[in-house]
Amino acid sequence: MTASSDVDATDETELDDADADERAADPDATGRPAEPLLEVDSLTKSFGGIDALNGVTFDVTAGMLTGLIGPNGAGKSTTFNVISGVFPPDSGTVRFGGEDVTGLAPNETASRGLVRTFQMAREFRNMTVLENLMVAPKAQVGETAWRSVLPGARGAVSDQEEEVFERAWSMLEFFDIDHLALENAGNLSGGQRKLLELARALMLDPEMLLLDEPFAGVNPSLESKLLERIETLRDRGQTFLLVEHDMDLIMEHCERVIVMHQGRTLVTGTPEEVQSQEEVVEAYLGGNVA
Structure with missing residues (x-):
């Protein structure tokens, strides 16, 4: 092997070692947090x-x-x-x-x-499976007396309800229990x-x-x-x-x-x-x- 080859091999080894050190120092490279x-x-x-x-x-x-x-x-x-x-x-x-x-x-x-x-x-045994999911998300606006009379206020509730409904239905499908959506939770196995x-x-x-x-x-x-x-x-x-x-x-x-x-x-x-x-x-x- 020539001197140049020896240098190239040494450089490659050093680069490999450097990559390994970088992965160890930066766990994001392996998908894990520090x-x-x-x-x-x-x-x-x-x-x-x-x-x-x-x-x-x-x-x-x-x-x-x-x-x-x-x-x-x-x-x-x-x-x-x-x-x-x-x-x-x-x-x-x-x-x-x-x-x-x-x-x-x-x-x-x-x-x-x-x-x-x-x-x-x-x-919640007396609520449907779908209602059990929809009640869970945090920071829901919810129904209040003033929202029912103020112009435009009910729209915000409706938009959020629709979003929560879509998320809940996707979750039902993911767990393959969408056919139980309207069943009371207390009736489940x-x-x-x-x-x-x-x-x-x-x-x-x-x-x-x-x-x-x-x-x-x-x-x-x-x-x-x-x-x-x-x-x-x-x-x-x-x-x-x-x-x-x-x-x-x-x-x-x-x-x-x-x-x-x-x-x-x-x-x-x-x-x-x-x-x-x-x-x-x-x-x-x-x-x-x-």
């Missing part, structure tokens, strides 16, 4: 002297489907309740999008783009209610969704449909933190997994990394975990 979207730091919460959370710490990267797992009583639902503002923490912080949202009420966290669902769907709840949560335009056991009580057919919709949304950039007891589902579909045990964070990593940890096996089998 900072976590959700940061949970040292959360504690006690009920009647019993520690439900004891220093829970983890973060969630934007655009990922992250699983939160652990044995019964590990503190998963309490973690969700504290993050979403249902309970205030005794100590610790929750940051979302770089903003401290610790202790904010659920409606305040939702208005910032952090929205959750519940283990048991909480639909458990799986259909889970689809409705996720669709309603998305009507809030969330940046991140906390899904608390979305597949519980769902038959395999609807579970597959719901999972397919979640992955489609993830591929579009939606961020999910998912509590689920089906370990095969978590390990197959989540990009990152957080394991809790006895109110604290035990392990975080890829599914492969988590499955290789002996303390995770011990936690699920009831062994002593250091």
